[in-house]
């Protein structure tokens with residue numbers, strides 16, 4: 001991978017962004033394996049960590065999995081504008097992806113993905129009490145695999161509308177943005 005430094009140009013930065021993101025999907029030790037997903041509705045903001053499950057650099061998409069009954073899904077239904085925040089302490093890079101979230105449930109995409117998941121990962125979607133509900137005792141939570149796809153299993157695809165990149169360096173910070181996943185829209189910003 002081209003190492004980013006203060007002399008990197010906008011093309012190098014753009015390809016590095018996608019290499020970082022692509023590398024985070026399978027590598028659990030990568031700083032890019034998880035990101036912070038911000039949603040907003042009714043003038044309230046919510047932020048939470050999710051695991052990066054896929055990406056498509058050509059289409060400018062990133063993917064995560066979640067439970068249909070989660071708050072984030074309710075919020076995305078109300079307002080599909082989201083922001084995905086990645087930070088790598090090791091690489092000294094922050095990536096902010098603004099985008100539009102699309103919810104997939106009970107469709108071909110979900111079926112295909114479900115069949116490739118481990119039974120352990122599938123089990124999360126067979127919890128007896130829906131996420132976020134108040135409970136008297138955490139020990140009352142259990143999961144029993146239904147031996148079929150869970151109706152709760154949901155895939156969210158975020159189509160990126162704007163990418164903002166920040167690199168912190170002793171030799172001078174660097175900041176740039178790209179619109180609609182297009183390398184040719186690269187623009188330096190004051191850090």
Ligand SMILES: Cc1cc2nc3c(=O)[nH]c(=O)nc-3n(C[C@H](O)[C@H](O)[C@H](O)COP(=O)(O)O)c2cc1C
Pocket residue numbers: 034046047048049050051052064065066067070071072073131132
């Ligand atoms: C390391 C880590 C990874 C997580 N990955 C996911 C994930 O991929 N999908 C998900 O729905 N929640 C994930 N969570 C839990 C969320 O951060 C959050 O607590 C939960 O989804 C409820 O969020 P909500 O009520 O805002 O919908 C993860 C949490 C941590 C700490």
